[in-house]
Amino acid sequence: MADKTLAGTPPGSGWSPLDLRDDTDDLHFVPAPCQTACPIGTDAPSYIGLIWEGRQLEAFEAITATNPFSSVCGRVCDAPCEPACRRADSDGPIAIRNLKRYVMDELGTSIHLDPVQPTRDKSVGIVGSGPAGLTAAQDLALAGYKVDVYEKFDRPGGVMQWGIPAFRLPPRILDEDIDRILKRCAGITVHTSTALGEQVSLDELKARHDAVLLAIGAARGKPMGVPGEDHALVEDGVGFLRRINAGGERPTLPETVLVVGGGDVAMDACRMAKRLPGCKKVKVVYRRGPGEIPARKDELEGAIKEDIEFIYHAQPAEIVEKDGGLALRCVKTEPGEPEEDGRRAFRAVTGSEHDIDCGMIIAAVGQTGDCDELCERGLINTDRVNTDFESMRTEDPQVFGAGDGAFGGSTIVVAMHHGHKAAYYIKQYLEGNEAPLPYRTPYRTRRVEVAQDIMWEKYPRQEQAFHGLGAKPADFPEIESKYDRETAIAEAARCFRCDAETGTADYSVRNREDIFLMARMQPGEAKSQAAMLQKRLRPREILIAPEQPASFDDIVFLPANLSRLVIDPYREACRTDTELGGGIALQHPYLVTGFDDAPDEVRRAVARAVQKTGCGWLGRTRPEGDISWLHLLKPGEAPDANAAAAIYEIGGSFTAFEPERASESQLVGLSVQGPALATAIPFALENRLELMVLDGTRGSELAGPPDLTVLRDAIRILRGLNREEEIDLIWHGGVRSGTDVAKALALGGMAAAVGVSMAIAAGGTVSGSAIAYAGDRTFEERVSAAEYLIQSMAAETSIMARCTGKTNIHNLEPEDLKTITVAASEATGIPLAGTR
Amino acid sequence: MQSLGSDAMQVEPTAEDLTGIRTFSKIVNAGTKLRYKNPEPQRRNIPFFTFSGTSDYWNEKVQEDIYIKSQMGRYRIRGYGAARPLPHLTDIAFKKDLSQAGQDPDLLKRVEMRMTLGDKHGARPLDLSMPVMIAPMSFGALSRSAKLSLAIASRLSGTAENTGEGGMMDRQREAADQLIFQCLAGRLGWNVHDMQRANGLEIYISQGAKPGLGGQLMAKKVTRELAAIRGIPEGIDLRSPSRHPDVLGADDLVIKVEEFREATGHRIPVSIKLGAGRVRDDIKIALKDKFDYVELDGLQGSTGAAGAEVLEHVGIPTLAAIQEALDALAEIGATGQLPIVLMGGIKDGVDAAKALALGADAVAVGTSAIIAGGCIACMQCHIGNCVVGIATQDPEHEKRYNTPAEAVHIHHFLEAMRWQIAAITDGLGYSDVKQLCRDDLVATTPEAAKITGLEYAPQFRDPNLQLRAS
Ligand SMILES: Cc1cc2nc3c(=O)[nH]c(=O)nc-3n(C[C@H](O)[C@H](O)[C@H](O)COP(=O)(O)OP(=O)(O)OC[C@H]3O[C@@H](n4cnc5c(N)ncnc54)[C@H](O)[C@@H]3O)c2cc1C
Ligand SMILES: Cc1cc2nc3c(=O)[nH]c(=O)nc-3n(C[C@H](O)[C@H](O)[C@H](O)COP(=O)(O)O)c2cc1C
Ligand code: SF4
Secondary structure (H helix, E strand, C coil), X not given: CCCHHHCCCCCCCCCCHHHCCCCCCCCCCCCCHHHHHCCCCCCHHHHHHHHHHCCHHHHHHHHHCCCCCHXXXXXXXXXXXXXXXXXXXXXXXXXXXXXXXXXXXXXXXXXXXXCECCCCCCEXXXXXXXXXXXXXXXXXXXXXXXXXXXXXXXXXXXXXXXXXXCCCCCHHHHHHHHHHHXXXXXXXXXXXXXXXXXXXXXXXXXXXXXXXXXXXXCCEECCCCCCCCCCCCEEEHHHHHHHHHCCCCCCCCCCEEEEECCCHHHHHHHHHHHHCCCCCEEEEECCCCCCCCCCCHHHHHHHHHCCCEEECCEEEEEEEEECCEEEEEEEEEEEXXXXXXXXXXXXXXXXXXXXXXXXXXXXXXXXXXXXXXHHHCCCEECCEECCECCCCEXXXXXXXXXXXXXXXXXXXXXXXXXXXHHHHHHHHXXXXXXXCCCCCCCCCCCCCCCCCCCCCCCCCCCCCEECCCCCCHHHCCCCEECCCXXXXXXXXXXXXXXXXXXXXXXXXXXXXXHHHHHCCCCCCCHHHHHHHHHHHHCCCCCXXXXXXXXXXXXXXXXXXXXXXXXXXXXXXXXXXXXXECCCEEECCCEEEECCCCCCHHHHXXXXXXXXXXXXXXXXXXXXXXXXXXXXXECCCCCCCCCCCEEEEEEECCCCCCCCCCCCCCCEEEEXXXXXXXXXXXXXXXXXXXXXXXXXXXXXXXXXXXXXXXXXXXXXXXXXXHCCHHHCEEEXXXXXXXXHHHHHHHHCCCCEEEECHHHHHHXXXXXXXXXXXXXXXXXXXXXXHHHXXXXXXXXXXXXXXXXXXCCCEHHHCCHHHEEECCHHHHHHHCCCECCCC | CCCCCCCCCCCCCCHHHHHHHHCCCCCCCCCCCCCCCCCCCCCCCCCCCCCCCCCCCCCHHHHHHHHHHHHHCCCCEECCCCCCCCCCHHHEEECCCCCCCCCCCCHHHHCECCEEECCCCCXXXXXXXXXXXXXXXXXXXXXXXXXXXXXXXXXXXXCEEECCCCCCCHHHHHHCCEEEEEECCCCCCCCHHHHHCCCEEEEECCCCCCCCCCCEECHHHCCHHHHHHHCCCCCCCEECCXXXXXXXXXXXXXXXXXXXXXXXXXXXXXXXXXXXXXXXXXXXXXXHCCCCEEEEECCCCCCCCEEHHHHHHECCCHHHHHHHHHHHHHHCCCCCCCCEEEECCCCCHHHHHHHHHXXXXXXXXCHHHHHHCCCCCCCCHHHCECCCCCCECCHHHXXXXXXXXXXXXXXXHHHHHHHHHHHHHHHCCCCEHHXXXXXXXXXXXXXXXXXXCCCECHHHCCXXXXXXXX
């Protein structure tokens, strides 16, 4: 459970929905299909990623950033994101809605942000407290306006309050969201039981407020238009839902109930009827086929699971009394040609009249907007508030429209989109901006890392447990229960994370998405093809910065193909044994370094691995065990007799000194930085020193990329003197892999020092300019990790040699290399690929 | 048999001969030792821009890499190609303003794109409706369904599909109009019957993702069916050899080419697949060895599985590869004598048009075709649990792949490429793709300019595209 004491402190950045930064132009982000399918642009991939990481508070932030009804949506959102999910095509979409519910159930009531006070003089009157009205209210209040919401009903919430039954949406969930909105937005006042046209008139509102928003929904049930429908046993669906949901009634129903219609009201009415006392059988009568029914898929499935019968292709013609009950006289229909909205038309089949007997009929065949005053003033056109979708304006410049009342029946999330959009245009209007930029849903990313769950490809979609009617149906217990933690994490792991940048520059998220689009474009369709061409012609960002320092990564090997005999890497060995200065024999060309000040256990573990793998040790103090030790010391200090070599640290400026040997067999060398090369090399040759450590670390390996010019210059000086063979060069700087070592060898080195990489393998973490070790590993684990690192590096170094056709890593030569940046070409003297 | 030679004759086998045949026993390797001990910990991508370039030198990716190696004692393996930013075709721009290009609905009628490939030595050439082919990708690395959808798409777009390593499937043969059959060093699934029903033969020497090394196919993907088609034990970590056993050098290769031609009555073109390394030398040898054309694959070229270090650090970028190839031919006065099909990081018709203008004769797409067909670029192909059913042999996962739908997607992608190439050709004032030339191009980075010798014109970069988004 996340830390609730954080309440009031906005987690993440830009918490307020109104100063959302739009990331649409970010070069490493393309909004995922789920995000663009969401009318309010919910950053679902981020919250899914955060859930996987257990960062619930941040997930809560991502969810609620643009969605004031997040708790409601966790249960009953239409979730257009899910069919858009790319995983829908493989093994089922991510259960984005269930994941939202998981977070909201955990945190929904516990987090309240500091109230925002009104800061402006102007005020807005909003009629209707459904999702459209309250979303606009929140946006405007957060922008500093005073907002008065007028609601006809005695409680706010619109359909969410009176329409959606408790078994799908317990009332406390709606209260939770409204409570969050009102606690946060000090500028909102809700006037319940105040209907436009009854308690208040439009003129009054226009006088009181600088702008008015009509978000009145569509809640007047349409009649079926058949004889007999005014019978007492025929009830309008909206009224039925309202008296039971909001009124709390639990009437006893006749045994068989018919519901006519196939939309939202029909679905909730039939499932509600099924739960009421007396009712045994519920049948839904719908005039078209199962392919055309507008009901949400999960609701339809729920109803079927609850044993509700669906009668398709039946068109009511008349209602008659029969045996003390009713009969719905229907005609059969058959499909006709597809209509404009894609649904098929239907026509009645002659002579197909039949009766469906029942005790009660609930008519749920559509709703219209409901306000006589607006009708009288000509603001309602047939059944909607006449609103321009581009500007959300009505004919009255001071009055705006939004939601189902303006654009017809939709969904909660679409109504919220209208709310955001209306608030945007109202603000522009209040600020006197007559030609505002068109509203655009912002797409924001929280740049959450991709879940590192090894099961992500395998987990199937996780469903919530379904309980159906429950033990006491009339109490309307919830139909589903939320995920537990494990299930939520498993579901979150499944996300493809279409929003996240990929691991490859060529098939970056932008390129990948364009390829996806091209694959879905109509061939030869000039307009879209031309538009895509323009997109693709845009130059890419410059990925190799001109000022970027040369690095090992900018050097590549040239493989053997036809011009050289290819070595079979899986069957032919490649030698890595290394002899330094004619006296030190190593299994691999690696000298481990940098452990003089490491914790004793780490030092001993690494030394053990070095001994086991036959590598060398470069350091000031003597390692434990039988190891070739290259003793680092300052001029003037005495070399240790146990050391295989004495390496005098010269650094960047050279002054002549007396190099010593502790014994005849001990080798001697210098460790030199770039500026000292010109004097140190002749000195070393003169004194017949066997070794030279080329220090390209720029002071510390952790400082950044190594200075490759040290290697280049040393070779140039030696070559100039024609004495390349007389001294063995050991590279020190930025070695991260066996490949880096192979490059150092090809450039002229005989071995390389491995410092930071070994520290990381031994359990160290880079923290700033130092390595920190935690006590989280056993001695044996450290030994094994160090040993494994050396083994993998040895494999890498030899693979590079084999690719170039060599069976001994020491046969690598500059001729096997090319560079891929101008900087690297200059720093190493190796030609750029493609050039000579 | 057509001829037995002068001193041979046909006789009935003796009873002894026959029992000898009956007691013949087949030796099958159970493959138990051919599997890695510690499986590689599975990791999902760290964004590509976390690399040495402008990131910290000891960045998250480097640390992760060292950590994983220290846990398994082996070099790492993954799918896809070189992933870091490299000099590429994207660093080249067209000089002319093309902002109005591609708007004419009759565009395709006005631009000639058809080409033939492979008739240099008298074989029946491939007939391509545009200079774009599908890159060789093996059944094995890819599922049967994914291979099938590529074959269908190639037919719908009038181009050629390629078996890659690992044999030919009957359904693939039927679905593709033109199918190139690849022969690898391991000769997996190679036989004369399939050679004869191919439209092209290809000797694989190497590929851009892992030049100088053989292929890898992890145990998870070596199913019974796959093992049968390749003639290997089931469930091993397959590492194919990198050298043709009977090709030790250029001189053996010329004999091999001749053998292929004889086996197929000189009817079928023979090409060579080369990963870009010492391109200058290799191209000259390929010309001398009488190949009909070369499939040249740059460092960016992808694979189903290869060592991560090899993917990133062996070979030269696609841009350098085409340049060296052209230079090599020019050096020996053979310009235009060896057609080159360039691949490795071609993502659209724009990349393709640039490659053609630089001097390639055609291009091939591997990864982009896969992405068009539903791949999400997670780079986990080597594991074998491909989430969309492409790089997998697991029936449960393959089930997720909708072959007909994805075939159409790939086809549409190829058609978008066609449109783009045509639009650019037309926009530059030409009527035939063959007219595209270097004079139309400039380089927008110092690297691209040096590699190609094109004029350096940084003003063609987009000033709004900062180096990296914050
Ligand atoms: C039964 C039913 C179930 C549904 N289930 C879902 C679902 O599961 N998921 C989903 O996404 N969508 C569902 N919908 C659709 C969704 O509820 C609506 O699209 C959404 O509520 C519309 O929001 P709104 O703000 O425009 O209108 P409403 O929610 O209808 O709110 C309008 C408000 O205005 C008030 N009002 C009306 N006239 C006046 C007046 N003259 N003066 C003052 N106030 C007035 C009303 O009382 C009401 O409170 C369902 C709809 C119904 C009818
Ligand atoms: C899954 C996969 C399998 C491949 N198998 C083969 C193969 O069997 N033989 C071959 O020559 N190339 C193979 N390749 C390499 C491609 O032919 C081609 O060189 C490369 O994908 C081109 O780069 P691109 O993917 O960026 O287009 C394979 C590539 C992929 C992605
Ligand atoms: S989606 Fe499949 S084919 Fe694509 S990268 Fe991932 S594993 Fe490979």
